[in-house]
Amino acid sequence: MQNQAVSRKTMLAIVGAGLLAFCGVLVETSMNVTFPTLMKQFNLSMSVVQWLSTGYLLLVSLTMATSAYIQRRYKIRSIFIFAGLSFIVGSFVCGLAPNFMTLLIGRLIQAVATGYAIPLLFAIILQQIPVARLGLFMGIGGMVVGVAPSIGPTYGGMNTYLFSWREIFWFILPVVVIAVLLGSFTITQKIKTRRDTFxxxxxxxxxxxxxxxxxxxxxxxxxxxxxxxxxxxxxxxxxxxxxxxxxxxxxxxDLLDLSIFKSPTFVLSIMAYFLIQLMNIGISYLLPNYSQLVFGANSLAAGAAILLGSLVSGIVQPISGRLLDSHGAGYPIRIGSTLIVIAMLLFAIFGLHLTIPLIVFFYLIFGLGFGFSFGNVMTNGIKQVDDSLQQDANAAFNTSQQYAGSIGTAIMAAILTSSQHSDSHLSQAVLSARGGHHDFILLAVLAMTAFVLILINFQKQAKNAKA
The missing domain is CATH 4.10.860 (DNA Excision Repair, Uvrb; Chain A)
Known part of the structure; x- marks a missing residue:
């Protein structure tokens, strides 16, 4: 068991990197619930305001695409400190923003920080955790980046309702400072750096x-x-x-080694992962806005509606990671993808007759499914490539995760916006409900597509194991 031991310093490094990644992803979706408020304050349309999320996620995606190169070129401790300081600067810019454009600039500065923090978290886990315990720790990493988007609307709604949207950035600053200090003293370098041409x-x-x-x-x-x-x-x-x-x-x-995509099982894994994250970010954007626009709920209630499912998802992810370590990836991933399909079908069936309790219940089912599948799909996918390509596989998964979020937000917002403009004789609440129903139908189709990709992937992996 000695070779499976994890040192205290490594644990603290993971905590520091995890806290910074969590803060980045938390802020990522905490602004979603503030969109109706920002639309009124700055007199802007939904399609403009949603760039606070879409633009943020786009830049996070691009930053992550460079993470494999950056980790080969610079020490991960230096990258971590840069990310932490960038996040602090971005928080000040956002918190003090006098107009929408300044707010967007602050968000983009934070996006660079988040784009480096998340791959660093998984790099530390992949480089320093024994293979026998990799599922558990990747599950913990998946919990950080998978649950924070769902908690974000609750955090954002609470601040907007009790204070203002600016407190979203001020209240998180102490946690970021603690994360930077913790990581600065505990993160160690395991791989030699090299000078490649970017x-x-x-x-x-x-x-x-x-x-x-x-x-x-x-x-x-x-x-x-x-x-x-x-x-x-x-x-x-x-x-x-x-x-x-x-x-x-x-x-x-050097940017990203695309030879990782020569593995069909890796491609199937990252496609399923992309769809699962698109659904996760998409629905965490949709439900708080749906609750406000359709039910007239305040920002606090709208964000809280998905809190229970988020907490359950967080609890389940490390447990499902241990299931991967002990029983293989197929067991937890199949359970999770099945639950996701059930949840999305329920949202689609009841889309025009939803209530807050139904949203809480259906999202709880989704949270369970997400917890069983999300981190394990990534762990299983990275295992499909050679060890020498793990940094690139990690970068590809994290890039796809964030870009899926930007696309998910854009699609959900586009369907809502087009529905709101479709009939001037109906109220905005009715039109928003109709647009939300169309979103739910699309999410159900995507859930079934991801389920099929997962089944095909494990069939191929089984054939490869026998060969």
Missing amino acids: DLFGLILLGISFFLVAEGFTEAGNFGWLSSQFWGFLIAGLVVMALFVYHSFHSDR
């Missing part, structure tokens, strides 16, 4: 692609799903993504 052009292509696709979904809310604006941005984004892939395979500069 692929700036590849990053620019990736950023343009991410922006165009996300903007396409935003435009769908303003002009419709059949509009030239939506399809123009979407097709342009996919073309630029194809250019990025071509460039990456023909460049000797």
